[in-house]
Amino acid sequence: MKGLMEPIKTLVSFKKGVVYPDGVNERKLNEMRGMYVDDFTFETLLSQDNPLIYEVKEINIPQEKGHIIYSTTTIYPGKVGKEYFMTKGHFHLREDTAEIYFCLEGEGYLLMQTKEGRASAIHMKPGVLGYIPPYWGHRTMNTGDREFVFLALFPGDAGHNYEIVEKHGFSKIMVEENGKPVLKDNPKYTL
Ligand code: M6P
Numbered sequence: 541m542k543g544l545m546e547p548i549k550t551l552v553s554f555k556k557g558v559v560y561p562d563g564v565n566e567r568k569l570n571e572m573r574g575m576y577v578d579d580f581t582f583e584t585l586l587s588q589d590n591p592l593i594y595e596v597k598e599i600n601i602p603q604e605k606g607h608i609i610y611s612t613t614t615i616y617p618g619k620v621g622k623e624y625f626m627t628k629g630h631f632h633l634r635e636d637t638a639e640i641y642f643c644l645e646g647e648g649y650l651l652m653q654t655k656e657g658r659a660s661a662i663h664m665k666p667g668v669l670g671y672i673p674p675y676w677g678h679r680t681m682n683t684g685d686r687e688f689v690f691l692a693l694f695p696g697d698a699g700h701n702y703e704i705v706e707k708h709g710f711s712k713i714m715v716e717e718n719g720k721p722v723l724k725d726n727p728k729y730t731l
């Protein structure tokens with residue numbers, strides 16, 4: 541670590557996440573091409589509108605070993621076809637680093653998977669903390685009808701690796717069937 545950093549205080553609203561973020565990283569539908577199973581519905585939606593899918597409210601913490609980076613993510617309610625709005629998902633560049641997701645508002649799932657394609661999901665609602673062990677890729681989806689908000693904490697030197705997800709996808713998808721979220725095999729998944 542370089543030098544001594546001064547302690548900081550962050551206000552977090554349960555409903556809205558970080559109150560005064562240093563930065564907001566928005567992901568709209570057009571940045572999610574190829575991620576959803578139904579490409580036709582994706583393109584149809586995109587030709588009408590480019591909705592905000594989720595936003596990450598960030599605090600500037602050095603991206604270095606020893607620090608803990610934290611942010612809140614808000615995923616808006618909605619679906620592409622039957623598939624719920626979700627984050628892009630990633631592995632860590634430093635694969636031996638873990639992460640914590642703590643749900644503040646709404647409802648959703650934390651989907652994790654290994655590089656070999658083994659999947660595991662945790663149902664998230666306020667008060668549920670999901671622990672993502674080292675080596676597991678992670679993606680979240682909003683299965684409720686209002687905003688799904690969670691706090692994330694991870695090591696400063698973890699980094700983001702989106703390549704694996706962009707190339708292979710996740711082995712499972714979360715779709716609505718008879719009004720309920722169901723985890724299914726992703727027909728697009730390639731190992
Ligand atoms: C959480 C953390 C962030 C991540 C964000 C959105 O807040 O895991 O590191 O950036 O979710 O997920 P993604 O980067 O996969 O779009």
Ligand code: ZN
Nearest residue numbers: 632639678694
């Ligand atoms: Zn992560």
